Amino acid sequence: MPRPHIVFSRFLIMGKISHTFILAALLLYFCNGFISFAYGHSLVFGPEIFSSESGKSQQVVKHFSVHDINQKYFVSVQGGSDSEKGVSRATININGKIVFSPGEIGKPFKMLTKPVKLQMQNDISVEMTGESGSPIIVTIMSLKAQRVTAKISPLGGRVNLEEYALVTFPAKAFDVTQVVRMSINASPATQDIxxxxATGPRLPYEIRINTGYKAPATTVAISVKYPDAFFSSDYQMHICARMYDNPDTPDVHDRFCLIDSGVGHSGVIFTSLPKEVFSSHYGKNGTYEAIITAVLIQ
Known part of the structure; x- marks a missing residue:
């Protein structure tokens, strides 16, 4: 099988607003002793794309519910591909309380994150009057564990994390039965990388595929579920993988790279991951791990 085409991301570093400290402190607030590998995240709203038309004021109100009000939740806001222009004015309210003010969103940013307290039934209101028309992507997640484990034999097998991703290992990917773990995370360090x-907005979380102390010997098929808002937008969707060693650019390390992807009408993006995306630099205690997300490009 030919190696999938990898597009190395050679984008200039924009005026980045680092949120590593803020989100790290937030996660410590949520869960004392938080370890990103051990815990997962669960979507409760979005990702939803909001934009103003030709600079006109526009307010959208949406309803969502949660099953457990005792969970810790956080809301994230991403700028679109034109985020360097900023959004002239945007306000986000949840259950009548301001979460993000125009002063926070009305300037260039990549991603903003805050904790939020939810009720069983919730309303989110997003008002935008930005002259630039640059969209924002709003997501609300919890720290509810989202991970799955499967044993993959030398004959091949699948790891399915429902509502997120399906990974298929072909025959001879491993020469012995291997335990594979897949989880959903929103790591601040990964966001900084x-x-x-890279450019453009992405899913506000990454999919981590850990194969233990042995990397697969073949390419691996993956399909990633995308939200309806992504499909109905004007963006193109691609799978993006963090790669420590890229054979196409051997002198550059630890970058996100676009991988040729297809978009299905069944709500998934699919591609074949080259074996090089699995690196012992990313897994806990030197285990091999791939870090995958889906990116939007205009």
């Missing part, structure tokens, strides 16, 4: 060398 993405912002430094």
């Amino acid at each position: 993405f912002e430094a060398n």
